[in-house]
Amino acid sequence: MTEPSTAVDRLLALPDPYAAITPADDALFEAAMAECDAHHLARNPRYAQLWHGGERPLLPVGLFKRTDLATPVDGDGMWLTSSGTSSGTVTRVFFDRASMARIQRSMRQIFVHARFVDPRPSNFLLLSPDPASGEHPGYATWFEKLTCCAPVHERVFAVDAAGRFQPELALATLRRWAEGTVPVFLFGRTVFFEQLAANGGAQIRQRASVRGLTGGDWHGVVKQLERGEILKRLDALLRPPSLDLRDLFGLTEHPLHYISCTRGRFHVPKYARAQIVDETGAPAAPGAPGLIRLSCPLFASLPSHDLLTEDRGTWGEGCPCGEPLPYIAYLDHITAPAGTGAPDAGEHART
């Protein structure tokens, strides 16, 4: 086997991506980021314009919605669309084949670590639309792609092409699967999990284990149930031998999606770094809420390797789940407050 030739490849080849980070890991990560800088600087003059005094710019996710900053890449690939929660507009992101291969490789490790890989044929109920049914936000493709964590026995999309959740279809599918012993995976938007949990009705006892991944926040819909309550109600509805419901955090503009630990927090593997920044842009103290900043050198087609998200979180160390890496606790997605203009107006008060 040949030695990986680039720092990015060496980063991906690290044997235990969830082990405590060493100074050598940090040096390798910085080298991979520098490689990524060089790649984009050489091919993307607009991105190069953003550099100031030799310093890598921290790019806010909304910037990709305001202007085209894609880096030209050779070969084919696929387009994904962001969900449009920032600035009310969407970003179309091109995933080139090389970036996609790196992403799949690292996502596989993330799934293995979370024990969300199963060699047995499994049933997948997707609380998201079929990406083939039309133009959908990137999460539709993401959830569909995540079904590669197990051989597909059956796959059902319980959200229609117009983005409407079909609770009756979801419940009927779960009823149909209840008698079998095929493992069940539920993937989809948190808000639809909430609706499923709230809509439950009579118990649909599952004989097989159920694992679930929620993602995508509430996206402007008023949150009705806390996560713990959703879990409790789903457990009461399905009564499976085991229920493992985790959260998924990611953005179309960032190459990786992260699976929460058993305590609902996110541990970022060595392929990336996460930081919480305060209102001045400085690193926040442990436990203090701030914006989640994500760094990751895997994207060749978008210079988003140092990304300021519009998601709020806190960070800390010593997670009770036992992971040695620091954790990020996701809080919410920040949105423009009321009154910031009619087109994006939410609740306006009057005088």
Next chain:
Amino acid sequence: MTPDELAARLRRWVEHEPVLPGALDPATMAFCRRKLRQLAEPGLLRRKLEREVTGPWEPLGRVLLVISEHDVLGTVAGAVAACATGNRLRVKARTTRPLVEELARVLELGPDECEILDWDSRDQDDRAMLEGVDGVLLTGGDALIRRYRTIAPPGVRLIEFGPKIGVAAIGGEVEDYATLAGSLASDVTLFGQGVCSSPQVIFVEDEGTARVLRRRLLDMKLPPLTGAARLLQLVRLQELALLARLGDEIIVDVAPHSGWGVTISRDPAHRLPKGFAFVVGPLHVQLTAFAQANRRYLQTLGTWGPVPELDGFTHRCRIGRMHDRPPLAPHDGVLELASLVRLVSRGDGE
């Protein structure tokens, strides 16, 4: 209860400087109390009713109030308007529930005259909510209005106060920068720039004027923004600063102590979520383009110096008074009390 009796009851309450719910900064709290005192002035409600409604009329019946949860003034004004026109109330409230209960107590409204329902949109029983309702007074976002248009039975009158936008415009030479900066600061920061009359954009003919005002506003002591609002400022600040590096004409700053932003650009989209967004260019051209792009959303136009007349705005006033619509003036182009009654006509000889 006559309008004068209603005002007297309201006056007894507002004279004791009631604590209003919500995180209001001191200036906004003082402003709200002043507006409530104004609403309770002897004779004002009667004059407003006489002015808006002429000829025979009767109340609609029962009016459902669905008002933005953070809108304290709107909640009180809506309830008072519905009562002044002899209607019985049903109020959908959650965080404003203590306020509505207090209001029902001071206005001496019995349980049938003022029903209070819990605010829970997801599990709402629309039929029960609208049972026996003759009109719905709505203030809120487009989604709220769309929803009630769908669920309200035919014949129920919808009185809609949807999302609106305020704009300021500065024409000609400015002589008194101190007063103008203070007036802008008041209009922008009251209610945290979150109400329809808040200026979201400030059009100005001359960039030099904008620069002088920018300096003054950045040095001014303003009510501090907190929490998520400041984080969102940071994200947008970074966006605009980077767009400037790409060649867009933008000057962007955030006052370090308060978090309020100041931008100078040639595009109304280049603004921070909370701040003074100066847009430089020929006033008539800029205002006309903005008014066309936001035709259904225009509300208050605040002016300083010579500013062209424009269609579409429902209130025009001096900068510094943008939230201070006179109590007898229409609201969003509508006579509010008239919208809460049913006019009755009679044929000749009847």
